[in-house]
Amino acid sequence: MxxxxxxxxxxxxxxxxxxxxxxxxxxxxxxxxxxxxxxxxxxxxxxxxxxxxxxxxxxxxxxxxxxxxxxxxxxxxxxxxxxxxxxxxxxPDPRVASLAARIAALGDEIAALRARVDAGEAAASVPPLAPVPDxxxxxxxxxxxxxxxxxxxxxxxxxxxxxxxxxxxxxxxxxxxxxxGDAVATVVWQEPVSALWASHEQAALNGDLDKLDATYATPQAADAAGANAETVTSPAQRMRALAARLEGTTRAGKPLGKLTIKRIHATYVMVQGTRASSLAKGPGHYSGTALPGQPGTTGIAGHRTTYGAPFRHIDALRRGDAITVTMPYGRFVYRVEGLKIVKPSDAAVLQSATTTTPRLVLTACHPLYSAAQRIVAVARLVSATPRGAAAPGTTA
Missing domain, CATH: 2.60.40 (Immunoglobulin-like)
Structure with a gap:
């Protein structure tokens, strides 16, 4: 010992x-x-x-x-x-020197044995090697x-x-x-290794999102979505068409837009998909739910204690708080209507009350350090400002 x-x-x-x-x-x-x-x-x-x-x-x-x-x-x-x-x-360990000496002695015995075999001596005359005590x-x-x-x-x-x-x-x-507890002013903790990874991924996603914004600012983007100014004059219709194109061309883990929640000081690039590999980069859009600009519910999930913890303080949101989602084709402002706690298997929160009501739903694990339940923030759309190829006056 x-x-x-x-x-x-x-x-x-x-x-x-x-x-x-x-x-x-x-x-x-x-x-x-x-x-x-x-x-x-x-x-x-x-x-x-x-x-x-x-x-x-x-x-x-x-x-x-x-x-x-x-x-x-x-x-x-x-x-x-x-x-x-x-x-x-x-x-240095003194036992290393002892071990080295034993190895050297064993090497000398092997060399002597090889010389005797090469000289043609009988195997019976070769004494067995003595075990080296250890x-x-x-x-x-x-x-x-x-x-x-x-x-x-x-x-x-x-x-x-x-x-x-x-x-x-x-x-x-x-x-x-x-x-x-609502610990905005108390101890703030998140897993450091995954936080470093998420920060690196967010930096890369910001660059990719800038390129995406530039692509969707061109008339060619509207033409590809079938929403050029000659055929579709309504900005809302153009945003809907561009949203459908973005949804259909974006792979899991790739950027879609930027999510900003002033109440909890959160600004993150959100990605497509809610698998672990996608949520390790930032908030993820539930595939199958609408994108902003489309009728129905937009669902976004995020971590609370790992990978940057984008939704760590989601429980601090209050009725009327603004949530802004900036997409390549528009800027959408939502107002929080309330929070609720549901079972992990409850998918009703991601379904629209009607087929046309535009809503935003944020989900995260609850409570902190547990996945026993889900905390859900529900918000309603209050304004939509077209940008890029959806903006009025964008023509080929």
Whole structure:
């Protein structure tokens, strides 16, 4: 064992987990290692928990260390065993020199054996190679793959962790209240890796949308949609025709327009489709629902905690709030009529009350950190301004 654990204490927590801090000291003479992992018994299996991101290496030569782990609540308050496993060696390791010497000796024996075979000596006269002892390697091979390794250190449980058991419902209720509260001015959180990815995708989509706007600003776009000024004089009819063309030519994950919600400070390029690959880029248009400018309901979905979290604060929308959707052929302003919570299987919110009522419906998972329900914002169209090839006076 290279690490001695002196204390385990409860250091905080969050939705569904407790933050456990392990304090101890490295054995004298031990090499520096990467952050250790926590091996916990979970029923009939072992699970390995990595240290929280940013944990520094554990220095050797008897240095003290402190490592934090996010432990699922059912493990934190349970009775299973915990073990601390040192990470990979960082920097010079004295065992490397010993291993190198053994490899060199084995190479010399192989070279001598090859010389004797080449000289025509009988195989019987060749003594067998003596096994090279490796106590640590043999012990590691003998250990069960999913069980604590021979170097693992048992972790003492703190009394404070067991004290969590009676208050577990209160902890869960507090986590849920934090998750679903209107937290515009409080703690704002989103998954950082997916947020970085979404930011990169949005930057690329902005460039693609500029090109799309330029294409739909030409008379040729109106001609291709069968809505040139000579045959269709109404801007509303031209927007409808251009919307139908855009719907029919845009593949999943490609940009359609820009969504702006001032109340929650959200401006995103929206894409076609609501599959995971599309929503990883930004808000996605439900295929099969209308596009702005067409009669019926326009449905748009978005994430609340991952991939930029465009609809994280959708629950802050209020009646009368403006939502603007800018398409290559028009700018459409909607006013929120209300919010509702529905089951994930409830598709009625995406169906129009009539075949001609233009509405906008935004949907997202609810509550935060859960997909148990859907939160729906319903808005009605209050103005439509043609642009690009739909604007009056655009002729070939």
């Amino acid at each position: 290279t690490l001695d654990v002196a204390q385990a204490q409860y250091a905080g927590g969050g939705p569904g987990h407790a933050l456990v801090r392990l304090l101890g000291r490295a054995r004298a003479g031990a090499p520096a290692t990467a952050p250790p992992t926590l091996l916990a018994a979970d029923g009939g299996r072992w699970v390995r928990l990595a240290a929280v991101p940013g944990t520094p290496v554990v220095r050797g030569d008897g240095a003290a260390f402190g490592v934090d782990f996010e432990v699922p609540l059912h493990l934190a308050v349970g009775d299973g065993q915990w073990f601390l496993e040192p990470g990979a060696t960082v920097g 106590p640590e390697g043999d012990a590691a091979l003998a250990a069960e793959p999913d069980a604590p390794s021979a170097r693992a250190t048992p972790v003492p449980r703190a009394a404070r962790l067991r004290a969590l058991r009676p208050g577990l419902p209160a902890v869960l209720m507090a986590a849920g209240a934090l998750a679903v």
